Amino acid sequence: MKISIITATYNSAATVRDTLESVLSQTHRDWELIIEDGLSQDDTLKIVREYESQCDGRLRIFSEKDEGLYDAMNRGIARATGDVIGILNSDDFYYDARVLEDINRVMEDEAVDCVFGDLQFVRADDPTRVVRTWKGSPYKKGAFLKGWHPAHPSFYARRACFTQYGVFNTGYAVSADFELMLRFLEVGQAAGRYIPRYFVKMRMGGESTGSLRNIIRGNKSILRAFRDHGLKPAPFFLLRRMLPKVWDSVCGKLKKK
DSSP states (O other), X not given: OOEEEEEEESSOTTTHHHHHHHHHTOSOOOEEEEEEXXXXXXXXXXXXXXXXXXXXXXXXXXXXXXXXXXXXXXXXXXXXXXXXXXXXOTTEXXXXXXXXHHHHHHHXXXXXXXXXXXXXXXXXXXXXXXXXXXXXXXXXXXXXXXTOOOOXXXXXXXXXXXXXXXXXXXXXXSOHHHHHHIIIXXXXXXXXXXXXXEEEEEETTSTTTSOHHHHHHHHHHHHHHHHHTTOOOOTXXXXXXXXXXXXHHHHHHHHHO
């Protein structure tokens, strides 16, 4: 089964090498990597092109003006030729070499529309140091309304799902990924399967984790997503959503002591 991996880049020279190396290390070899570059001004494209010969035609590079991260992701989705599509951010990398193999194994079940797993947040300046973890769980109808949702960097869906349910809504600020998963799973009732393993190591400091301001903006966008789909979150929704993250962060710090 062919898996399309979409990586949006913009001045990502400091981190994109790790991203590329982690894709090349995968034991599942039927993949394509689509680089959607937003006209980087640093060495991003130079680094990416160094890997073309190692990818045997599976690396596709596009550099053009876009309207932001989610627009770049949508461009990649439109160009994808795989059976399954996932996003790997340019400052993230796969947890180990068997991630795509495990995704492929589960997606061979035609009854499964999408999969998701676990995530590790690591320090931007030292990706060997884990800041906190995101442990997922199986989806149950209504779970989004209670504060649950998958870790988007671990979310892979059939290309047909993007045709049926749509792509990222660029009208959202920093939570178009949440809205897309809400639309697929809670609204569209796509058949999701949880894989209890880490998919990705994510550097702290990205679009959604970089500042308190972005976290606030993200939660406002999430509440808007519920309203747009005619859904009403449970009481204390934001508290339920944030407490597990705070708990994971505290536990992660305690383990380092």
